């Protein structure tokens with residue numbers, strides 16, 4: 001599966017945020033997106049997820065998923081292919097406990113009850129949170145909530161997963177655990193794009209590094225990663 005933009009520009013009202021962006025994300029790729037606050041990372045991710053133009057930004061050309069305009073794919077057909085996770089997943093939850101929340105999310109896919117149970121069990125296991133399945137969402141930590149959101153996404157079947165600053169409310173131990181879960185998912189065939197202000201501990205995990213600034217998206221050459229990812233680097237905020 002391939003998510004792609006070609007010379008994509010995005011604007012809000014009359015303000016251009018991104019210009020002529022070429023981007024590709026395929027299955028088995030793990031891409032990290034970095035850049036200063038306000039440069040347009042969330043804007044690009046919303047567009048990649050097919051949420052624009054419906055929920056805001058105006059695009060100069062369509063984002064495509066295997067050649068089809070992603071915004072035109074119906075939401076219930078899009079969910080099994082591509083998903084976006086935000087910084088505060090609890091804002092998207094509709095139910096009180098973990099398993100009920102996941103059942104609720106899967107009910108739109110018109111699956112048999114046994115298939116729903118099977119998918120939920122597999123997804124909980126894959127993310128390592130089977131023990132949380134009967135917990136109240138309101139009592140979970142930021143890291144645990146992010147794991148529930150990721151498990152829900154997996155259960156829906158999304159092959160391409162976009163995560164917009166998923167670790168902002170997550171402590172360092174959960175952050176590392178989640179980074180390693182993402183790496184495992186990439187090895188299993190998912191394509192993942194994550195934006196993060198904290199660039200640490202990605203160097204051995206990612207396959208692609210992107211830097212956004214001044215309306216441009218640039219792919220950082222592998223040889224320059226050390227400089228970019230090092231905390232001492234002052235090239236990016």
Ligand SMILES: Nc1ncnc2c1ncn2[C@@H]1O[C@H](COP(=O)(O)OP(=O)(O)OP(=O)(O)O)[C@@H](O)[C@H]1O
Pocket residue numbers: 012013017035036037038039040041042043044056057
């Ligand atoms: N819905 C919107 N309508 C108008 N302007 C917007 C909208 N969303 C974002 N912007 C503006 O677009 C620019 C890019 O915002 P965006 O949220 O994409 O940046 P970001 O790189 O994700 O920042 P951060 O690292 O702080 O999350 C900002 O100037 C922001 O104010």
Ligand SMILES: [Mg+2]
Pocket residue numbers: 041042043164165
């Ligand atoms: Mg953002």
